[in-house]
Amino acid sequence: MIIAGIDYSLNGPAICVFNSDEGFTFNNCSFYYLTDTKNLAKTFLSRIHGKLFETYNHDCERYDTISEWAVEMCQGCEQVAIEGYAYAAKGRVFNIAENTGLLKYKFFQQSVPIDVIAPSVVKKLATGKGNADKTAMHDAFVKETKHNLFNLITPNRKGIGNPISDIVDSYYVCKGLYYDIISQNS
Numbered sequence: 001m002i003i004a005g006i007d008y009s010l011n012g013p014a015i016c017v018f019n020s021d022e023g024f025t026f027n028n029c030s031f032y033y034l035t036d037t038k039n040l041a042k043t044f045l046s047r048i049h050g051k052l053f054e055t056y057n058h059d060c061e062r063y064d065t066i067s068e069w070a071v072e073m074c075q076g077c078e079q080v081a082i083e084g085y086a087y088a089a090k091g092r093v094f095n096i097a098e099n100t101g102l103l104k105y106k107f108f109q110q111s112v113p114i115d116v117i118a119p120s121v122v123k124k125l126a127t128g129k130g131n132a133d134k135t136a137m138h139d140a141f142v143k144e145t146k147h148n149l150f151n152l153i154t155p156n157r158k159g160i161g162n163p164i165s166d167i168v169d170s171y172y173v174c175k176g177l178y179y180d181i182i183s184q185n186s
Contacts, residue, residue, distance in 0.1 A: 001018070001019075001020065001021060001078065001178075001181070002017065002018070002019045002076050002077050002078055003017070003018050003077055003078060003079050003080065003081070003174060003177050003178060003181065004016065004017045004018070004073070004074045004077045004079075004080040004081070004174060004177075005018075005080070005081050005082075005083075005117075005170045005171065005172070005173030005174025005175065005176070005177055006070060006074075006080060006081065006082045006083070006103075006170060006173060007082075007083050007166045007167075007169035007170040007173060008066075008070065008082050008083070008099070008100055008103060009096065009099075009166070010062070010066070010095060010096060010099055011036070011162065012033065012034065012035065012162035012163055012166045013033065013034050013066055013069075013070060013166065014031065014032065014033040014034075014163055014166035014167045014169065014170040015031065015032045015033070015070060015073045015074065015170055016029050016030075016031050016167070016170040016171045016173070016174040017029065017030045017031075017032070017073065017074065017077065017174070018174050018175075018178060024174075024175050024178045024179075025145075026144070026145035026146075026147060026171070029047065029171065029174065030047050030048075030049070031047060031048040031049065031167050031170065031171070032049050032050075032051070032073040033048075033049070033050050033051070033163040033166055033167060033170075034050075034051055034052070034053050034066065034069060035050050035051070035052060035053065035162065035163055036052065036053050038052060040153065040154070040163060044149075044152055044153055045147065045152070048149075048153075048167065050163060051069070053065075059095060059098075062099075063098060063099045063102045064102065066099060066103075067099070067102045067103040067106050068106075070103055071103070071106050071107065071110070074107075074112070077112060078112075078113075079112065079113045079114075079115070079177065079181065080107060080112055080113070080114050080115070080177070081114065081115040081116070081117050081173050081174065081176060081177035081180075082100070082103070082104075082114060082115070082116055082117070082173065083116075083117055083118075083119055083122055083169055083170075083173050084116045084117060084118045084119060085097070085100075085119075086119050115177055115180065117173055117176045117177070121176060122169060122172045122173055122176060123136075123137065123172075125172050125175060125176050125179075126140040126141065126168075126172045127139075127140045134159075134160040134161070134164075134165040134168075135159070135160050137160075137165065137168050137169065137172070138150060138160045138164060138165065138168050141168045141171060141172075145171075149164045149167060149168065150164050
């Protein structure tokens with residue numbers, strides 16, 4: 001089974017690709033993210049791959065660039081899931097919707113099924129609570145995978161932020177999709 005979980009955004013998209021016929025584990029996943037921080041655009045643990053954002057001159061060019069990257073990282077996936085919109089989101093919500101709509105359309109064009117998993121479901125899968133914050137999500141990830149991404153990737157920061165929270169979310173979006181597929185096939 002090859003599936004992907006996507007934490008999609010304008011500033012820090014991340015993707016977890018699971019590729020195995022065995023159970024869902026960190027070791028059966030590869031991670032990809034975009035960043036605008038040069039020292040984060042590298043590979044960690046041979047399975048977490050950061051890439052610098054490409055330059056763009058217009059929002060539409062940015063949406064196209066991000067969605068093309070995401071589709072490329074999900075090449076060969078039988079199905080993908082994306083974290084749904086946060087209902088309390090503020091700021092550039094229409095831009096986020098346009099960006100996400102383009103991604104969904106590109107997967108539709110390639111006949112790749114795409115599920116949408118609510119943020120509260122992703123958080124509950126990870127922590128048992130639907131309103132968990134970024135720190136609780138990372139703590140759950142560390143407990144489950146034995147990999148402290150904060151210490152590995154951004155040890156000089158004061159708190160959990162991009163790309164750590166995006167990688168963690170993509171992992172749990174992918175895990176949620178995995179469990180959905182398994183339950184449908186049993």
